Amino acid sequence: MSRLRPRAGQVLLTGGLAVLAARTAYAALGARPPGGRAAWARTNHRGEPVTLLEGPAAAAAGVAAVLTAPGLPVRARAAIAAAGAGAAAFGGYDDLKGSGARRGFRGHLGALARGEVTSGTVKLAGIGATGLAAAALAGEDSALAGGGSALAGGGSALDLLVNAGLIAGGANLANLFDLRPGRAIKVTVAAGAALGLASPPGRLAAAAPVGAALAVLPEDLGERAMLGDAGANALGGMLGAAAATALPRRARVAVLAVITGLTAASEVVSFSRVIDRTPPLRWLDQIGRRPAAGAGPHAGEAQEPGGAGAPPAAAGPATPARAAAAPP
Numbered sequence: 001m002s003r004l005r006p007r008a009g010q011v012l013l014t015g016g017l018a019v020l021a022a023r024t025a026y027a028a029l030g031a032r033p034p035g036g037r038a039a040w041a042r043t044n045h046r047g048e049p050v051t052l053l054e055g056p057a058a059a060a061a062g063v064a065a066v067l068t069a070p071g072l073p074v075r076a077r078a079a080i081a082a083a084g085a086g087a088a089a090f091g092g093y094d095d096l097k098g099s100g101a102r103r104g105f106r107g108h109l110g111a112l113a114r115g116e117v118t119s120g121t122v123k124l125a126g127i128g129a130t131g132l133a134a135a136a137l138a139g140e141d142s143a144l145a146g147g148g149s150a151l152a153g154g155g156s157a158l159d160l161l162v163n164a165g166l167i168a169g170g171a172n173l174a175n176l177f178d179l180r181p182g183r184a185i186k187v188t189v190a191a192g193a194a195l196g197l198a199s200p201p202g203r204l205a206a207a208a209p210v211g212a213a214l215a216v217l218p219e220d221l222g223e224r225a226m227l228g229d230a231g232a233n234a235l236g237g238m239l240g241a242a243a244a245t246a247l248p249r250r251a252r253v254a255v256l257a258v259i260t261g262l263t264a265a266s267e268v269v270s271f272s273r274v275i276d277r278t279p280p281l282r283w284l285d286q287i288g289r290r291p292a293a294g295a296g297p298h299a300g301e302a303q304e305p306g307g308a309g310a311p312p313a314a315a316g317p318a319t320p321a322r323a324a325a326a327p328p
Helices: 008-031 054-067 074-097 104-113 119-141 157-176 183-198 200-221 228-246 249-266 271-276 279-286
Strands: 041-043 049-051
Touching (some): 008 054, 008 200, 054 228, 074 228, 119 157, 119 228, 157 183, 183 228, 183 279, 200 228, 271 279
Antiparallel strands (some): 041 049
């Protein structure tokens, strides 16, 4: 299985299953939200209600689709599913329990140094553990394309850490882009397409998260719903696991370096400002979005580094990115 070359039909079927599962899950969750509708409700900058149920729906669909994907090796299947389920669980915990008072690695680690365990700290630790577990599950199927399997044939502990970093880092980075309607989903689709171009096995490995993301894109762009941490972390984690199982070692190290660099940059640079000041990126970011309602930050996001202050938070538990208060 080290040189899996999936057929186009397998990729399309997996993506189609993810789309169908996401739409079904979103409708079911909307009809009977776990814990009640209010637990998932937020108010955006327009004063309009949005729901966080898009995130759990996309995460559940991605996991379900990858578990039934035809032609995907068992251990790769398990690794990608575990990455999505774990990241969704810890992200969802932060969505519902977090206060939004601490943001970024510095904010949470600073709070921890003072003896305060934030929901974001729990999430970061949980997603890190998820990354390690998923990387271990990948086992001998890691790097299905061949050319340097991480764990097969005597791979080192460093290889395991690289794969864990891809999964945990991918989960965190996707969430950092969830600051405008549709942005994190567009990044997910672009990353999945790049993985598919780089590696034939990557097309099948990425089909489930990409399909699930595309299924909820209309809700996200229409500002009726949002991914929140549960959805963004899950999609990013699954793509990280897909990269861990589909790319040769050198490519995985290169991708991890990019993820690490962008994550570090996010502590001091506003992604939104960079995108807004770069015409091609701004054009892509605006595709499908509703016209902005006046000046100021979109959807009441709490700002990235360098941004202005956020509007007051909506009632209820912590509000994730793009609602009245931001996640870590």
